[in-house]
Amino acid sequence: MTDDADHDLALIERWRDAALSAVELDALRARMRDDPAFRARFVDEARFHGMLAGLLGDDGPALLTRVENAIAGSRPSGLHRLVDTVERRVERSHPRPPGGATRAFTRAGGRRSPTMRRIGVALAALVVIAVVWTMQAPRSATIARVAAASAATLDRAGVSRSLGADEAIQSGDVVTTAAGSATIAYADGTRIDLAADSTAAFAAGAVGKRIRLDHGVARASVARQPAGAPLEIATPHAAIVVVGTRFTLGVAPSGTDLTVDEGRVALLRGGERREVAAGEIARADGDGIDAWPISPQALARERDAIIAAIAPDAEDGRLFAIPWETDLQAARRRAAAQDKPLLMWAGWGHPFGMGNAETVTARRVIAVDARFQAAVAGRFVPVVVDPWVMIKRDDDAGRFYRAAIASAGRTDTTNDGFFVVGADGRALASCVGVATVEEVLAMLGQGAAAHAGRGAAIPVDGARDAALDHQPPAGGLVLALRARRLVRSETGWRAEGGIGRDHLWLSADHRRALVGDGRTGTRHALDPVVARHIARHAVADTTIEEWPEWDAAAVEGLAIDCEVVERSATRVRVRLSGRIALEERARSCRLALIGEIVAEGGAITRCDLLGVGAFRDAAGERVVGVHGAIAAGAPGDRVPPHGLRDRAYLRRE
Amino acid sequence: MGEDHDADVERLALAWQAGDRAAFRDLVLATGRELRIYVAAHCDSGELVEEVLQETYVACFERIAQYKPQGAFIAWLKRIARNRLVDHWRERRRLASLDGDEIETALADSGLTDLDDADERAAASARLHRCLDRLSPRARALIERRHLQSQPLADLAQQFKQSVNALGVVLHRIRRTLRDCMEKPA
Numbered sequence: 112m113t114d115d116a117d118h119d120l121a122l123i124e125r126w127r128d129a130a131l132s133a134v135e136l137d138a139l140r141a142r143m144r145d146d147p148a149f150r151a152r153f154v155d156e157a158r159f160h161g162m163l164a165g166l167l168g169d170d171g172p173a174l175l176t177r178v179e180n181a182i183a184g185s186r187p188s189g190l191h192r193l194v195d196t197v198e199r200r201v202e203r204s205h206p207r208p209p210g211g212a213t214r215a216f217t218r219a220g221g222r223r224s225p226t227m228r229r230i231g232v233a234l235a236a237l238v239v240i241a242v243v244w245t246m247q248a249p250r251s252a253t254i255a256r257v258a259a260a261s262a263a264t265l266d267r268a269g270v271s272r273s274l275g276a277d278e279a280i281q282s283g284d285v286v287t288t289a290a291g292s293a294t295i296a297y298a299d300g301t302r303i304d305l306a307a308d309s310t311a312a313f314a315a316g317a318v319g320k321r322i323r324l325d326h327g328v329a330r331a332s333v334a335r336q337p338a339g340a341p342l343e344i345a346t347p348h349a350a351i352v353v354v355g356t357r358f359t360l361g362v363a364p365s366g367t368d369l370t371v372d373e374g375r376v377a378l379l380r381g382g383e384r385r386e387v388a389a390g391e392i393a394r395a396d397g398d399g400i401d402a403w404p405i406s407p408q409a410l411a412r413e414r415d416a417i418i419a420a421i422a423p424d425a426e427d428g429r430l431f432a433i434p435w436e437t438d439l440q441a442a443r444r445r446a447a448a449q450d451k452p453l454l455m456w457a458g459w460g461h462p463f464g465m466g467n468a469e470t471v472t473a474r475r476v477i478a479v480d481a482r483f484q485a486a487v488a489g490r491f492v493p494v495v496v497d498p499w500v501m502i503k504r505d506d507d508a509g510r511f512y513r514a515a516i517a518s519a520g521r522t523d524t525t526n527d528g529f530f531v532v533g534a535d536g537r538a539l540a541s542c543v544g545v546a547t548v549e550e551v552l553a554m555l556g557q558g559a560a561a562h563a564g565r566g567a568a569i570p571v572d573g574a575r576d577a578a579l580d581h582q583p584p585a586g587g588l589v590l591a592l593r594a595r596r597l598v599r600s601e602t603g604w605r606a607e608g609g610i611g612r613d614h615l616w617l618s619a620d621h622r623r624a625l626v627g628d629g630r631t632g633t634r635h636a637l638d639p640v641v642a643r644h645i646a647r648h649a650v651a652d653t654t655i656e657e658w659p660e661w662d663a664a665a666v667e668g669l670a671i672d673c674e675v676v677e678r679s680a681t682r683v684r685v686r687l688s689g690r691i692a693l694e695e696r697a698r699s700c701r702l703a704l705i706g707e708i709v710a711e712g713g714a715i716t717r718c719d720l721l722g723v724g725a726f727r728d729a730a731g732e733r734v735v736g737v738h739g740a741i742a743a744g745a746p747g748d749r750v751p752p753h754g755l756r757d758r759a760y761l762r763r764e
Numbered sequence: 765m766g767e768d769h770d771a772d773v774e775r776l777a778l779a780w781q782a783g784d785r786a787a788f789r790d791l792v793l794a795t796g797r798e799l800r801i802y803v804a805a806h807c808d809s810g811e812l813v814e815e816v817l818q819e820t821y822v823a824c825f826e827r828i829a830q831y832k833p834q835g836a837f838i839a840w841l842k843r844i845a846r847n848r849l850v851d852h853w854r855e856r857r858r859l860a861s862l863d864g865d866e867i868e869t870a871l872a873d874s875g876l877t878d879l880d881d882a883d884e885r886a887a888a889s890a891r892l893h894r895c896l897d898r899l900s901p902r903a904r905a906l907i908e909r910r911h912l913q914s915q916p917l918a919d920l921a922q923q924f925k926q927s928v929n930a931l932g933v934v935l936h937r938i939r940r941t942l943r944d945c946m947e948k949p950a
Contacts, residue, residue, distance in 0.1 A: 120932070120936060121929075121932060124917055124932060124935075125917075126867075127914075128916045128917060128918075130916070139867065140865070140866045140867060141866075143866040143867050143870055144866045153867075153870065154870050154871060154874045157808045157871055158807075158808055158871075158874060158875075158878070159939070159943070160808065160809070160911055161804065161807040161808035161809050161810070161812065161813070162804045162805060162807070162888075162889055162892060163804075163892070163896075163907065163911040163912075163939075163942070164804075164807075164809060164810030164813065164911040164912050164914075165800060165803060165804025165807050165809075165810055165812075165813030165814075165889075166800065166801065166804045166889065166892060166893045166896060167810065167896065167907070167908050167911060167912040168800065168804075168810055168813060168814060168912065170796035170799075170800045171793060171796065172793075174792065174796050174800075174814075174817060174818075175789060175792045175793060175796070177814070177818050178792055178817075178818055178821040178822065178825075179789075181818050181819075181821075181822050182821075182822055182825050338810075338814075338912065338913070339811070339814045601922070
């Protein structure tokens with residue numbers, strides 16, 4: 112085959128897997144419209160697939176069983192066909208992101224069209240009708256048995272009584288667990304464990320097993336179901352279709368939560384359909400379906416490997432090998448005292464914070480280069496500054512900075528780069544924008560040579576612009592955040608690209624809320640103010656100069672639980688676990704979050720947050736991990752959070 | 765299928781029409797393969813094939829009184845199936861036009877057009893059915909997982925310990941072999 116033919120075939124295969132992104136799907140539709148040869152090939156491949164798949168099916172007892180079930184149930188075939196048609200269309204027309212662990216993520220790939228929404232509503236109604244019908248199916252023989260029951264009741268034909276062990280379950284039976292529990296076992300090995308405060312109805316559907324979970328939690332271990340006869344569970348918000356797997360379904364008034372432990376489960380709501388794979392979670396509620404590429408439980412299991420992938424690699428050590436000053440005025444005093452020029456590294460967003468593309472490149476390529484470090488050592492007083500702050504500062508530092516870059520010929524705000532500045536405040540050499548190491552080295556040599564014999568240093572004024580001279584909150588916490596793009600492979604987790612950096616400041620009130628006052632073994636929801644602060648200011652892909660602040664309205668879903676693992680007079684240990692859903696017009700994020708806070712003697716000695724999830728924006732979708740830990744006092748840790756550009760940081764939630 | 769088989773089918777149809785419920789089971793088993801070959805020729809997914817087969821037999825069950833014994837029970841079944849397929853593809857095309865979906869439109873157009881070449885496609889489907897029996901167990905397993913069970917390529921690559929690209933090439937070669945085999949006269 113030619114390369115084009117290979118590409119076309121791969122495209123068709125990915126379409127069949129419903130793995131095309133929105134952009135790819137649009138491109139495919141355009142080709143179908145504009146390229147008759149491709150259209151013919153596509154149709155031919157799709158029809159050949161259909162023929163193959165159809166011929167591979169069973170034409171013996173399995174077919175007979177399905178036909179007999181359909182006849183026994185008199186399932187409205189036209190309804191079934193329409194539901195099936197719409198499901199198939201929705202599955203293929205709704206783009207999913209590529210790649211194993213990330214494939215289940217989010218509806219952000221494109222809002223459904225009005226037509227698809229109409230179809231979705233129709234499908235939702237049809238699913239409800241189908242479920243209601245199914246539950247009203249005539250009673251017949253035993254469909255399952257009670258493997259275990261404790262303080263549970265059985266409702267059959269309007270009569271309620273205690274549920275006994277080994278009791279037969281018939282179509283239409285409703286099992287309710289109040290303070291107790293129940294396990295329902297099917298002959299094929301499928302087991303449904305109902306936790307306390309759950310209600311489920313069981314039925315033999317026209318094709319396959321049918322359960323309706325009205326509320327509560329069901330943990331299911333489903334044996335491989337016959338082809339074309341999956342287990343279906345309906346909830347007030349969604350339906351799931353299972354071929355064979357282990358999962359947990361939680362139903363609350365606000366929505367249905369699905370956690371898949373093994374295999375794959377299809378979650379349907381309206382016209383939306385999500386395949387949820389092992390280790391993933393999904394939620395269906397009034398807004399549709401959201402899916403996360405990893406569950407908090409799976410994240411907890413793989414925590415160490417993920418942190419190892421995110422944790423600062425050699426870049427951190429090399430980056431801080433140079434004794435960078437982070438305060439321009441302090442650097443000027445040092446330069447004057449030592450009669451050395453300043454080496455000013457200006458990076459938009461801050462060289463040690465959430466820098467822009469030029470800054471991140473300079474950090475990864477220039478600042479860690481051994482030749483650069485050798486050239487700086489002993490010859491310059493190095494200082495890092497954020498132009499966004501410096502061009503606004505109404506104080507001596509701001510004026511010094513602006514005069515220096517103006518003397519280098521930079522009068523606009525695009526002044527990311529390296530500047531050698533003399534004690535008199537004039538730039539002696541500069542290298543702005545993306546540059547090679549060699550160019551920067553040449554600039555350093557030029558600047559050092561020009562420094563000899565320069566004028567006297569300008570006196571340093573200690574006054575500071577309070578509006579832009581941010582200090583961490585008294586009694587609070589500073590977390591150093593690191594973000595990496597992650598890839599999960601057979602051999603585990605690995606990071607790609609550079610490290611995204613930022614900081615999270617927590618106030619004294621935040622700190623107290625994290626520690627809480629619950630007793631050992633209790634669980635409670637994290638204070639929503641703290642949860643929203645973390646969600647809005649700590650969750651972003653800062654590896655690509657992603658704007659890290661999310662608008663308050665972007666918080667679509669937030670559920671973070673605290674479990675008090677230990678509380679004594681001297682020590683408190685709290686574990687966090689939950690999920691975050693953020694969505695704005697141009698980007699979205701679904702993140703599972705875990706964390707641990709330890710307080711000893713009234714001081715927080717450990718505060719670890721780990722989030723892993725999927726981001727989607729114009730650049731596409733990727734899996735990103737964010738790790739936060741108490742700042743250890745590295746030079747970069749004095750850099751204020753990028754979120755402080757929003758003046759309401761720590762004040763508005 | 766031979767004349768004896770056709771005669772057997774006709775006898776079963778008459779028995780069922782006379783109220784012998786057991787005959788219906790035998791009739792499904794006796795005609796399932798031929799009807800599957802016919803239906804598979806006109807679908808684009810395994811699920812659709814199963815749905816049409818099921819609906820055809822249910823309709824057949826409900827309307828057996830309308831069957832006029834003339835030694836063409838399987839042809840009667842195929843007409844019911846064809847009507848189901850026409851309904852299905854028309855609905856797909858209607859929904860596709862509502863949504864402006866070129867992919868669905870193309871598939872639906874193809875589905876409706878091919879119903880006019882039913883005999884030719886059914887013959888090709890029958891040849892493909894025989895060709896499938898000639899596949900090696902490994903190739904058959906791969907094709908079943910990909911096309912019958914609709915397992916994603918990435919999952920299959922893990923199961924067969926191959927890269928996705930390599931597995932895609934293997935699948936393509938198997939399909940190419942099947943197509944070559946299908947195009948040869950029986």
